[in-house]
Amino acid sequence: xxxxxxxxxxxxxxxxxLAVVGLHFLSVRRPPPLVLPTARFVPEGEAxxxxxxxxxxxxxxxxxxxxxxxxxxxALAGMRWPNTRASTLxxxxxxxxxxxxxxxxxxxxxxxxxxxxxxxxxxxxxxxVEAGSVLVAATQRAAQLVTHHPTLSRVELTVVxxxxxxxxxxxxxxxxxxxxxxxxxxxxxxxxxxxxxxRASTVAPGRVSSTSVRVTGAERDDIVAAxxxxxxxxxxxxxxxxxxxxxxxxxxxxxxxxxxxxVEAAPVVVHWPIDGVPTGWTVLTHPxxxxxxxxxxxxxxxxxxxxxVPSPALRARLDxxxxxxxxxxxxxxxxxxxxxxxxxxxxxxxPDAPWRCARTVAVMPPRGSDLLLSSAADGLxxxxxxxxxxxxxxxxxxxxxxGGGTPASGGARAVGYTLSDTLSDTLGSAAAAAxxxxxxxxxxxxxxxDPWWLTPLLLGLSLVALLFEAWWRRREAA
Amino acid sequence: MxxxxxxxxxxxxxxxxxxxxxxxxxxxxxxxxxFTEYRLYRQGDDPRALxxxxxxxxxxxxxxxxxxxxxxxxWIVVDTGATMDFPPTASRSKFTFAKQVAVGxxxxxxxxxxxxxxxxxxxxxxxxxxxxxxxxxxxELARVLDAMTxxxxxxxxxxxxxxxxxxxxxxxxxxxxxxxxxxxxxxxHGAAGALFDCVHVVAAEELVPPDGPHLVHEAGRAMPERVLxxxxxxxxxxxxxxxxxxxxxxWRGTGAGYTEVTTGGEAARAVRAVVSGRSLPHEPNATR
Numbered sequence: 168x169x170x171x172x173x174x175x176x177x178x179x180x181x182x183x184x185l186a187v188v189g190l191h192f193l194s195v196r197r198p199p200p201l202v203l204p205t206a207r208f209v210p211e212g213e214a215x216x217x218x219x220x221x222x223x224x225x226x227x228x229x230x231x232x233x234x235x236x237x238x239x240x241x242a243l244a245g246m247r248w249p250n251t252r253a254s255t256l257x258x259x260x261x262x263x264x265x266x267x268x269x270x271x272x273x274x275x276x277x278x279x280x281x282x283x284x285x286x287x288x289x290x291x292x293x294x295x296v297e298a299g300s301v302l303v304a305a306t307q308r309a310a311q312l313v314t315h316h317p318t319l320s321r322v323e324l325t326v327v328x329x330x331x332x333x334x335x336x337x338x339x340x341x342x343x344x345x346x347x348x349x350x351x352x353x354x355x356x357x358x359x360x361x362x363x364x365x366r367a368s369t370v371a372p373g374r375v376s377s378t379s380v381r382v383t384g385a386e387r388d389d390i391v392a393a394x395x396x397x398x399x400x401x402x403x404x405x406x407x408x409x410x411x412x413x414x415x416x417x418x419x420x421x422x423x424x425x426x427x428x429x430v431e432a433a434p435v436v437v438h439w440p441i442d443g444v445p446t447g448w449t450v451l452t453h454p455x456x457x458x459x460x461x462x463x464x465x466x467x468x469x470x471x472x473x474x475x476v477p478s479p480a481l482r483a484r485l486d487x488x489x490x491x492x493x494x495x496x497x498x499x500x501x502x503x504x505x506x507x508x509x510x511x512x513x514x515x516x517x518p519d520a521p522w523r524c525a526r527t528v529a530v531m532p533p534r535g536s537d538l539l540l541s542s543a544a545d546g547l548x549x550x551x552x553x554x555x556x557x558x559x560x561x562x563x564x565x566x567x568x569x570g571g572g573t574p575a576s577g578g579a580r581a582v583g584y585t586l587s588d589t590l591s592d593t594l595g596s597a598a599a600a601a602x603x604x605x606x607x608x609x610x611x612x613x614x615x616x617d618p619w620w621l622t623p624l625l626l627g628l629s630l631v632a633l634l635f636e637a638w639w640r641r642r643e644a645a
Numbered sequence: 646m647x648x649x650x651x652x653x654x655x656x657x658x659x660x661x662x663x664x665x666x667x668x669x670x671x672x673x674x675x676x677x678x679x680f681t682e683y684r685l686y687r688q689g690d691d692p693r694a695l696x697x698x699x700x701x702x703x704x705x706x707x708x709x710x711x712x713x714x715x716x717x718x719x720w721i722v723v724d725t726g727a728t729m730d731f732p733p734t735a736s737r738s739k740f741t742f743a744k745q746v747a748v749g750x751x752x753x754x755x756x757x758x759x760x761x762x763x764x765x766x767x768x769x770x771x772x773x774x775x776x777x778x779x780x781x782x783x784x785e786l787a788r789v790l791d792a793m794t795x796x797x798x799x800x801x802x803x804x805x806x807x808x809x810x811x812x813x814x815x816x817x818x819x820x821x822x823x824x825x826x827x828x829x830x831x832x833x834h835g836a837a838g839a840l841f842d843c844v845h846v847v848a849a850e851e852l853v854p855p856d857g858p859h860l861v862h863e864a865g866r867a868m869p870e871r872v873l874x875x876x877x878x879x880x881x882x883x884x885x886x887x888x889x890x891x892x893x894x895x896w897r898g899t900g901a902g903y904t905e906v907t908t909g910g911e912a913a914r915a916v917r918a919v920v921s922g923r924s925l926p927h928e929p930n931a932t933r
Contacts, residue, residue, distance in 0.1 A: 198872055201859035204728035204821055205851045208884035209861050209871040 170317055172245030172616070180240020184233045191229045228639055235632035242625035247315055247617040253285040254320045255600065256312055260305040261327035265354060266290035285319065287312060294329055296496070299337020301326040302345060310606040315617060321600035325350040347601025380552045381413035381433075384420035390532050391419060391439055394539040394548055415552050435524045435555050443531030448475040460507050460530055462499035465546030469538040475529045477506055485509070498526060498550040508551065524555035646745060647752050647783075649913040655753045655920040657717050657813065657840055658902065683707040717813050717840070718776040719754040719761045721747045722805060723790060724818035725768075727864050730795040732850050739846045740795040742908045742915075743817040746844060748787045749916035750815055755783050759813075763789060766804045768797030776812070798865065802826035810837035815919070817844045820892055832899035841901035844919055845892060849909035851885065854878060 171177045203209070257279040265271060272288045279286045291304035309322050324345065330353055342349065382392040395417065416433040421440045429436075438445045454474040460467050477485060485495045485506065499508035507530050513523040528551060532539050539547070616622040686695060686706035694708045729740040747763065754761040760776030763786045774789055800823050801816065808814055814834065816827070820843075831841040854861075858874035873881060889905060896903035902922055906915035917923075 198858035198860045198874070201855070201861045201873065202731070202733070202864050203851065203854065203859075203861040203873070204731045204819065204848075204863055205881075205885055206861040206863045206868065206871055206873075208888060209873050209881045210877050210884075211869050211871055 168317065169241075170247045170315070171241070172247065174244065176244035177240045177246075180236050180244070183240075184236045187232050187236065188229065191225060225643070228636060228643075231632050231636040231639065235629045235636065238625045238629035238632065242616070242622045242629065245616045246621050246625065248621060253283050253316070254318055255282065255284040256309065256316070256319045256322045256603065257284050257286045257325070258305060258309055258312070258322060259286070259288045259325045259327065260291045260301045260308065261288065261354070262294035262301070262329050263290045263292045265327060284323075285312070285316065291326075295332055297337045298328055298332040298335045299339070299341045301328060302338060302341035302349070306341070306344060306606070309601075309603075313603045313606040319603040322347065322603055322606065323350075323600040324348075325352060327352045327354045329354065345601060346605040379413045380415040380417060382417045382419060384418050386419070386441065389419060389441075390537065390539050391417065394544060395552065414554055417551070435526065435552075437526040437528060437551055439528040439530070439551070441531075442474070443472070443529055444475040445527035445529055447478055447481050447527060448529055449478045450475055457501045457503065459502035460499055460547060461502065462508065463546035463550045465543060466502075467538060467541075467543045467547055469536060470533050471501075472531055472533070473501060473505075473507075473529070474531060477509065481509070499528070499530070499547055508547070512555070526551060646749055646911075646913045646916075650749050650753055650916055651756075653753050653917060653920060654757060655750070655759075658922070682710050684710050717754075717759050718809070718811070719751070719759050719813045719815065720764055720776065720808050721751055721761065721786070722764045722766070722801065722808075722814060722816045722818075723747050723793070724799065724801060724816070724822065725765055725793055725795045726799045726819075726822045727796050728819050728821040729846070730864075731848050737908050738795075739819055739848050739908055740793075742906070742912060743844075743846045744787075744790045744793075745912035746846075746906060746915050746919070747790060747815075747817055748783065749912055750919060751786050752783045753916065753920055754813075761786065764804060764808065765790065765793050766799045766801055767793065768799060771804050771807075798822065800826070802830045805830045805834070808834070808839070810834050810839045813840040813842070815842045815844060817846055819846050819848075824892065828895055828899065831896070831901050835900045841896075841899070842919060843892075843896045843901055843903045844915075845889065845903065845905040847889070847905060847907045849907050852882075852907065854881070 259275050259279070260266075261271075266288055267290065275288055276286045287308065289304060289308045291301040293300040305324050305326060309324070313319050313322065324347065326349060328351060380395045382389070382395055385392040413433055415435040415437060417437040417439055419439055419441050421442050421444075444450050451474055454472050457471050457473045458468060460469075460471060481495065485497070495509055495511045497506045497508070498510050499506075501507045508526065508528040511525045511527075513525050530547070538544060616625075683696065683699070684707065686708050690708050694710075696707050696709050699705070699707050723740075723743055725740065729743065730738055732738060751761045751763070755778065758778055760778045761782060762776035763772075763774045765772040772789060772793065774786060801818060802823050805814065805816070805827060814831075816831070818827070820827075831843070835841050854873055858872055861871050861873045862868060871877075893903045893905070902919075904915075904919045904922070906918065
């Protein structure tokens with residue numbers, strides 16, 4: 168049974184067709200003339216009386232006109248022809264790079280394509296960054312498919328998460344929005360494109376471990392060097408003969424000097440220039456004052472002067488929803504929400520090499536101030552000196568708190584599942600599905616037909632019918 | 646068609662008047678030919694016609710009589726009025742069919758050694774070929790008829806009135822012209838001794854009109870608007886049937902023959918119906 172993106176438009180076409188049918192009944196065209204030598208035996212009568220008889224006139228013309236109207240209406244209304252009669256949708260949402268693997272997709276489809284169910288493997292960009300993005304993508308995809316296939320009555324969802332993600336707060340929030348059970352599978356193979364959990368220190372969100380910090384390029388009595396000396400950092404230059412390579416190197420060299428620390432010098436290289444303009448940032452023409460900087464849940468209030476903002480290129484990568492080659496995230500914010508410190512992952516394509524981070528900090532402490540030595544600056548110090556990847560969290564703990572029960576609908580908590588690292592082990596188990604009606608109406612109305620070629624086909628058919636109607640009409644008149 | 650008509654005879658419906666010897670029974674009685682009756686001997690009779698055996702038996706003198714056979718000149722009259730050109734687009738219009746029947750009748754009459762001629766009344770005048778018995782007469786008549794095209798209004802009665810009364814006159818027409826005047830002429834000629842035969846040519850499309858409502862009219866004739874539709878076709882057919890029945894009754898009432906033929910049938914079959922005087926199944930009066 169076909170459906171329409173704009174049903175009212177097709178209804179208008181049907182109404183117009185009915186009007187055309189009515190006009191053909193009411194046609195008062197005169198009958199065609201006929202030479203008949205025995206016409207004298209035909210009783211006299213008025214031609215219009217014949218025309219008012221309630222019967223269809225010019226049936227071929229009528230059919231052509233109705234066909235043209237209905238085809239044009241169906242094309243403009245965005246006809247969708249469902250290619251399945253399945254009642255169950257088995258939706259698998261995985262991280263983008265895994266979902267792009269055609270062999271993996273085929274294997275999943277093979278396992279799930281039972282009982283004439285509709286199987287869809289969908290990609291969720293950003294699962295590395297926020298685990299909840301898979302649920303967002305799942306909700307959107309389920310709404311699209313359910314709207315397009317009216318025969319679907321239940322949706323079984325399986326999400327395949329990377330072993331670690333920067334944040335899982337979104338997953339917890341979005342979990343309540345899914346009106347059914349969710350199978351969560353953690354896939355270690357995703358480490359090929361991302362980071363296996365064993366390569367990062369999986370600590371609870373908001374906590375970082377202490378690491379060795381070296382401050383270079385600092386002037387005498389540098390406040391930043393003093394800040395990290397309180398935290399155990401050694402404000403010494405590179406090449407210090409103590410034998411222990413630092414985990415974090417903070418470079419206080421001015422940005423335009425060109426004599427900064429190389430990125431490869433340490434796992435974490437922080438460019439925190441004295442002038443407040445790190446590499447890759449743009450100098451503000453008119454610096455402004457800003458009252459506070461927020462980092463790691465703490466607020467440092469002070470008369471800061473903001474002299475730089477992220478360059479447009481840096482901003483674009485920061486705002487991009489896709490995982491870039493060198494993903495960028497914000498470590499600290501000014502009180503007005505603008506980034507104050509950024510972290511950029513370096514060398515993330517080589518799965519065997521350790522992570523490296525390049526951080527830039529545009530916080531210029533007030534001259535002569537000891538704000539950075541206060542406890543309020545602990546948050547800033549922690550995020551700047553944290554090991555690379557320390558903020559990622561394991562996704563293995565993502566499951567419902569409650570167990571047992573029946574699948575719920577409309578946002579209630581639902582049954583959880585035993586986690587499994589093997590996708591096929593999990594997929595074979597029975598699932599409590601979400602009702603498909605919960606997603607109907609949620610999908611945005613997308614113009615156009617499905618499949619895409621229905622619109623040009625119907626428009627072409629309508630045009631052919633109109634041309635044939637014109638030819639038929641001329642032929643009859645002749 | 647001519648092969649199909651080989652051997653067909655067309656005897657006169659009644660005895661014909663005095664004429665050169667031919668194939669038709671004559672009103673004249675003679676002593677030659679097939680014996681038909683005895684007559685008392687009258688003074689002046691040929692003594693060789695006496696039946697001597699009967700004289701010996703009965704002591705009375707009787708003369709043996711037999712019918713004479715006579716020729717019957719045949720005139721074939723073809724109507725070329727505009728109403729005969731129907732249907733105009735069909736391969737066999739009424740006029741075409743009438744020509745075929747005319748040639749067939751001419752061939753049958755010629756085969757009986759009867760002189761046969763044709764008279765065609767056109768809008769420009771009368772085309773006449775006197776009756777002849779020589780070889781090639783039928784082909785000549787066919788050529789004359791082929792050269793004719795129907796059209797215009799033609800009055801048959803004046804042309805018919807010019808024909809001799811001691812002849813067989815066959816009229817091929819659709820009876821939609823001056824039918825009444827033609828009938829009067831036919832009655833007068835019949836009373837004078839002519840043998841009239843009317844072949845009423847009807848188009849199959851006139852018996853069964855095309856479907857759907859049509860605004861019908863006759864070519865070259867002003868008439869009020871008439872619509873032939875599903876509601877009026879029954880009345881039309883009833884009126885047309887009544888007209889044909891009335892024609893048959895009136896023609897036969899004058900002593901003439903009347904045969905209705907349709908363009909949907911075979912011309913040879915129509916010729917056989919005319920010469921035998923049988924009615925074809927579609928004729929409203931199936932008896933003669």
